[in-house]
Amino acid sequence: MTEPRQTRAAGETVSWLSYGIAGVKVVFILAVFRLLAGPFTEDILGEELLPMPTWEWSMCSVTPVVLLWLARRPADWGALSGERMFLRIALTFYLLYALAFALFQGEWTLWLGVAAGLGGLAGIQYLDRRESVHDH
Structure with missing residues (x-):
């Protein structure tokens, strides 16, 4: 699963991490x-056609966590060195939205997004520490 995949045309190897x-x-x-989309439709059409995200936001916030779990090997985590900042930004964005709406709007389904954001950020810290131990 973590092995490079062969492309058909050029015979080059393509890591599954790039797809992830x-x-x-x-x-x-x-x-x-x-x-x-919700505020946009309210501004343009005068009524909100889409409510603010709830369960789908929680599903989206799980995607970086799944990638972190799959890339937990030191070699895979090292290959993600250029993407770590993006993962932190995405997880923080998911976490802040989910926390705000879970607390102030009472959306209980967003607590999964809060847990995923916290777990993902903790996972990044753990993998960074583990990588620095392997480098020494």
Whole structure:
């Protein structure tokens, strides 16, 4: 599962991590568009056609955590060195939205998003510490 995959055309190896990162980025962009869709429709059409995200936000916030879990080997985690800041930004964004709406709007389904955000950020810290131990 963590082995490089062969491409058919050029015979180059393509890591599954590049597909995972692309998936996390696409989900993040869709989540941001989904978040802005409710206020946008209210401004343009005069009524909110889409409510603020709830369960789908929690599902989106789990995607970086799944990638972190799959890339927990030191070699895989090292390959993600250029994407760590993006993962932190996405997890923090998911966490802040989920926490605000879970606390102030009473959306209990967003507590999964809070847990995923906290777990993902803790996972990044853990993997960073583990990588620095392997480097020494």
